[in-house]
Amino acid sequence: MIGKLLDGRYQVVQVLSGGGFGETYIAQDTRRPGNPVCVVKHLKPASRDPETLAVARRLFNSEAETLETLGDHPQIPRLLAYFEEDEEFYLVQDYIDGHTLAAELVPGKPWQESWVIQLLLEVLPILEFVHSQGVIHRDVKPENLLRNRQEKKLFLVDFGSVKQVSNQTAIAKGPLNPTVVVGTPGYMPSEQGRGQPRHSSDIYSLGIICLQALTGVKPVNFRYDTKTGEILWQHLADISPELATILNQMVLYHFRERFASAREVLAALQPLIPATPPLDYPPSPELSAPPPPTPKPATPPLSEQRTVAVGGGNSPQQPTPRPSPSPRPTSPPSPEPDNLPVFLFGSAIAAILALGIGIAFALRQEPTTLGEQRSCTVTVSGLNVRSSPGGTVVDVVERGTVLALTGVQENAWVEINDPVSGWVYNSEQYIDCDAVSQPPEVVSPTPSPSPSPSPSPKPQVTPKPKPVDNGPRQLAAATEKYQQGNLEAAIAQANSIGRTSSAYNDAQAAIRNWRSQWSQAEAKYNEALQAFDASQWDDVIAYANSDLPDNRYWREQFQQLAAEAKKRQAEAEKEPPPPQPSPSESPKPPSVEVPEVESPEPPNTEPLELPKTEKPEQPEIIVPEPTSPSSEE
Incomplete structure (x- = not known):
């Protein structure tokens, strides 16, 4: 990728970092006077089908517009350009010449309380501006806070927009998740691990950085209260109760109990602000003046070993003095006779001066040409390739790489043009290059008369067939x-x-990338296992949803671990632990469940209904009516 011209304008000169979502480069803007450097973030969507690319394009444009708005703040890098090329996306931002806050947080070396207060006073106004624009950073950590070398100010970088687009487009054939999980385990609160970040999530992350500074302990090594979920840290720090109260409220487990805004934290800090900032802040060795160059030892410098670039920023490199040849030993002067003429002594002095001038001229001469091109082999695990003798590092080559020399040598440095172009230090400690360490001695043969050979017919040589290049197939395998x-x-x-x-060249670049990704994935997986053993299920799930290397094996390992964590979390929520009895109460004996016995049905007490019998008909008795007396008498 080094040397590639992007958008016909930005020429890549160095790879800063790489991950599963893409890569970050340092590039030169070839269309501006002086070719100033800038940072280019490269996104590779997980899929190239039209639907996924349409989603990625929409999200990318939206996030680019947000970054352009945020660039109005003096401590946030400006967005210079964004473009699409070959269905891949690029962001171009200002380059911050400095180092990350991670370089100032040394494990085992806690900060003073005044330093932490000053850190809060620098970062909280940035978060207040970001939140006022309706944006949540979601990845506040030491690697995303850069301190520039000139003004010693902190800059907030890497708003996770590229990761958001990558994670969204990685969702295969599913509904679009409105808020994806972006963040770093240890600095990320529980609600953010569930994909529900808030403004107080960024405040939590900043509070974790302060705890790391005060204790000298990395967040992955914090211990938690098993009942409340709060961090146990105050016994490791020398801190006032007032600042401890503020930090505890910043890192509370439940987001509703934290400070709701950065302005609230600043208001709580007002009584603790010193009249003048501490003179020894920030505690960074990079900010002190570089030591003067010292004479080079006979052995090559240790700085020629691998230099790892920090993903969030470019750490300033100390100038490497060019190796100077060791002084030639002088032999003691031989005793001169007392009667030596004066002119002979003056001639000796003149000869010595002439010899010294010649040596000085030889040491200061321009690079010499060795003539025929040669090759040598790298003998260390990582050898720096520099832009010039003792210049900046432009690439790193691995052990066993064969270097092609141009034939140009300057002092102890030799120029190469394959697999990359630059200069390497010529020493047996780093490269096996005996052919160029000393120019071959040319012996002029003594001419001797020899009879001229009679011409003989040359045999016909059949041209050999061109060998088949199996390299691409081997690289794919x-x-x-x-x-x-x-x-x-x-x-x-x-x-x-x-x-x-x-x-x-692609194979050598792939080897370097594989080793880097593998070590990163292995370290992150070990941290996820520690969180799993501590029953921190949200952190385990967050590790699986974080930016993982582009490796199928490791992604499957993380997904399996996250699936098991989700299962354990569901079981824990379904079965709450039984209440513990107080010391004054004696534990109740366990209740025994008596099986219910089915009782027989009671007898029917209703009277029996007898069958009806018809009564016999009684004969009708006719009573004669009495007669009244009649006139017949």
Whole structure:
């Protein structure tokens, strides 16, 4: 990627960092006077199907507009440009020349309380501005706070926009998640791990940084109260009760109980602000004046070992003095006779002066040409390639890499042009380059008369067929082994690709990338296992949703661990622990459940209904009516 021209304007000169979502480069703007440097963030969507690209494009444009608005703050890098090229997305921002806050947080070396107060006074106004724009940073951590070298101010960088677009587009054939999980375990609160960040989530992250500074302990090593979920830290710090109260409220487990805004924290800090800032803040060795160059030892400097670039910013590199040859030993002067003529003594002085001038001229001469191009092999695990003898590092080559020399040498430095262009230190400690360490001695043969040979017919030579380049196929097979989790086999197969193959440079770059990604994934997985053992299920799930290397094996490992954490979390929420009896109460005996016995049905007490019998008909008795007396008498 180094040397590539993006958007016909930005030429990549250095790779800062890389991950599963993309890479970050330092580039030169070739269309501005002086070619100033800038930072380019590169996003590679997880899929190239039209639907996914449309979602990624919409999110990317929206986030770019947000970053352009945030760039109005003097302590947030400006967005210079954003563009799409070959269905991949790029953000271009101001370059901050400085170092990250992580360089100032040394494990085992706690900060003073006044330093932490000053840190809060620097970062809280930035968060207040960000939140006023309706934006949540979601990844406040030491690596995303840069201190510039000139003004010693802190800058807030990396708003996670690229990660958001990547995570959104990684959702395969599913509904679009309105808020994805972006953050770093240890600095991320529980609600953010569930995809529900708030303004107080950024305040929590800043509070965690303050606890790390005061205790000298990394967040992944904090201990928690098993009942309340709060961090146990005050016994590790020398701090006033007033500041401890403020920090405890910043890092409370439940977001409703924290400070609701950065302005509230600033108001609570007012009584603690000293009249003048501490003179020894910030506690960073990088901010002191660099020591004067010292004479080089006979052995090459240790700075020629691998230099790891910090993802959030470019750490300033101390100028490396060029190696100077050791002084030539002088032999003691031989005793001169007392009667030596004066003119002879003057001639000796003149000869010595002439010899010294010649030596000085030889040491200060321009780079010499060795003539024929040669090659040498790297013998260390990581060798820096510099832009000039003793200049800045432009790349790193691995052990076993064959370097092609241009034939130009300056003092102890030799120029190479393959697999990258630059200068390397010529020493047996770093490279096996005997052919160029000393120019070959040319012996002029003594001419001797010899009879001229009679011409003989030359045999016909059949041209050899051009060898087949199997490098691309081997690199594809090595990449598949890496994705399956077999790192050593992948590196061995990639190293077997010869220098004449068209895939040689890609193979060497892949090896460097594989090793870097593997070590990052392994370290992050170990942290996730520690969180799992501590029953911190939200942190385990957050690790699986964080920015993971582009490796199928490690993604599966994290997903399996997160699935088990979700299962344990669901079981814990479903079965609350039984209440513990107080010391004054005696524990009640367990209740025994008596099975219910089915009682027989009671007898029917209703009277029996007898069958009805018809009564016999009684004969009708006719009573004669009495007669009244009649006139017949």
